[in-house]
Amino acid sequence: xxxxxxxxxxxxxxxxxxxxxxxxxxxxxxxxxxxxxxxxxxxxxxxxxxxxxxxxxxxxxxxxxxxxxxxxxxxxxxxxxxxxxxxxxxxxxxxxxxxxxxxxxxxxxxxxxxxxxxxxxxxxxxxxxxxxxxxxxxxxxxxxxxxxxxxxxxxxxxxxxxxxxxxxx
Numbered sequence: 001x002x003x004x005x006x007x008x009x010x011x012x013x014x015x016x017x018x019x020x021x022x023x024x025x026x027x028x029x030x031x032x033x034x035x036x037x038x039x040x041x042x043x044x045x046x047x048x049x050x051x052x053x054x055x056x057x058x059x060x061x062x063x064x065x066x067x068x069x070x071x072x073x074x075x076x077x078x079x080x081x082x083x084x085x086x087x088x089x090x091x092x093x094x095x096x097x098x099x100x101x102x103x104x105x106x107x108x109x110x111x112x113x114x115x116x117x118x119x120x121x122x123x124x125x126x127x128x129x130x131x132x133x134x135x136x137x138x139x140x141x142x143x144x145x146x147x148x149x150x151x152x153x154x155x156x157x158x159x160x161x162x163x164x165x166x167x168x169x
Contacts, residue, residue: 036075048081088149105148
């Protein structure tokens with residue numbers, strides 16, 4: 001897969017995706033037997049519903065058919081939202097992760113599991129969860145400190161209401 005083909009695909013897809021108020025996050029083409037899979041990942045601040053992916057797919061398909069960007073070999077089109085484990089690489093990714101727990105790999109070494117409270121152009125205001133009954137602590141993390149970042153999946157997060165009820169009991 002040449003970078004030129006990905007660039008051409010992005011050029012074709014970006015206006016269609018933007019017209020739906022979505023961001024084009026990723027375009028990949030991977031071999032799958034005798035066919036290829038063209039995966040188009042889209043997202044927005046509100047998330048992406050299945051219906052939006054289906055509608056966008058119906059618009060992308062004829063646009064691809066009219067262009068030569070995919071060549072003559074058969075392919076399967078998948079329009080999807082990014083998975084929960086995708087890396088946070090853009091400012092908008094961090095903004096969409098406010099109130100979420102994230103794992104940050106730091107350039108200085110080590111990692112930090114923290115909850116994003118606010119995001120600005122320079123970095124993150126976070127809350128590091130307390131361990132063994134200790135209270136959480138605030139921490140500022142600049143983007144320059146972050147080597148890699150991913151959202152941590154929480155299966156049993158207590159929301160603010162549950163915490164208040166617990167504290168009052």
